[in-house]
Amino acid sequence: MKDILSHYTLGELLAFEPVTTGTVQTNYFLQTTQGRFVFRYYQNRSLESVLFEIELIRYLTRCNYPCPAVLQDRNGEHAGIYNEKPYTIFEFATGQHLEHPNEAQKRQLVQQVAELNTITRDYKPLHTPYRLNYNVETCWELAQEATQRINTAQAREKLAWLEHTLAGLHLPPSLPRGVCHCDFHFSNLLFTDGKFSAxxxxxDANYTFLLLDLAALINPFQASFDWNTWPHFQEEENVFDFNETRAILQEYARHRPLSMDEKWHLFDVYKLSILFDCIWYFERWEGEDFYERRKIAYLDRLGRDQFYAQIFAD
Known part of the structure; x- marks a missing residue:
């Protein structure tokens, strides 16, 4: 840490401690003679992928979006290499993580997501090709990799189902794209005095359909229907509850109105988000059935027209 800090003008190291929230990259709080900072060590990202993140954050801070700035070293570089892995140092953002935000705080999050999507619409960082961009092609490639890794009959059956489901998506070129955050877990949200601060x-940010962030916020399924309860439901049961989804969409549209194309194809983008969940949990199944397959089946039974009517019709 002392050696790394010697390349910056952030003062001398006084103390550092690991950040306990977050499970993918390694983060440390740094205390120096000039203040507090956050050191991030990327365990599984290429330098080019990290540079995508840096480009994005610098763009957002120039647009005054509430997120911690990435700091540069004495040579003007925003990323370094230690033991062949990249690292960055960020501003320390004050605030608290709220595991159970209230309704007003949930609305603040929806507003910030809408504003983020407005800022990043049509924005494509130089290092976009090095990021895991959420689209049909990436989903299919990841599914093939997972199937080869697991190498079981169940995995191959799951791959065939996923291929068929991907082929049925309707995602026209007119749908706006930009950079989405894609991970609104409470550990990534900061509130100060009850108000959203960062x-x-x-x-996980990547260049994709702007609707994907919105799809991450909504859940048209009943709270009781989840990854560990779905086998208890019959296939003909009604498992939907659109009340919260309608409220989220109304709040989102106050800050970024959706085009007719976006409203109509939210059905497809939401299904795409489910298919990416299927990738992350590719080894999860029960017999020939699994959670994501059941969710898609319920959506197909409901249909695009009824999905649209439930969340957008007056």
Missing amino acids: LIDFD
Whole structure:
């Protein structure tokens, strides 16, 4: 840490401690003679992927979006290499993580997501090709990799189902794209005195459909229907509850109105988000069935028209 800090003008190291929230990259709080900072060590990202994140954060801070700035060293570089892995140092953002935000705080989050999507619309960082960008092609490639890794009959059956489901998505070129955050876990949100103060951890951010961030906020399924309860439901049951989804969409539209194309194809983007969940949990199944397959089946039974009517019709 002392050697790394010697390349910066952030003062001398007084103390450092690991950040306990977050599970992918390694983060430390740094205390120096000039203040407090956050050191991030990327365990599984290339330098080019990190540079995408740096480009994005610098763009957002120039637009006055509430997120911690990434700091540069004495040579003007925003990323360094230690033991062949990249690292960055960020401003320390004050605030608290709220595991159970109230309704007003949830609305603040929706507003910030809408404003983020407005700022990043059509924004494509130079290092976008080095990021895991959420689209149909990436989903299919990741599914093939997972199937080869697991190498079981169940995995191959899951791959065939996923291929068929991806082929049924309708995602026209007219849908706006930009950079989405894609991870609104409470550990990535900071509140100060009950008010939203910062969005952190852009490790999963990528260039994709702007609707994907909105899809991450909504859950049209009943709270009782989840990854560990779905086998208890019959296939013909009604598992939907659109009340919260309608409220989120109304709040989002106050800050970024959706086009007709976006409203109509939210059905497809939401299904794409489910398919990416299927990738992250590719080894999860029960017999020939699994959670994401059941969710897609319920959505297909409901249909695009009824999905649209439930969340957008007056």
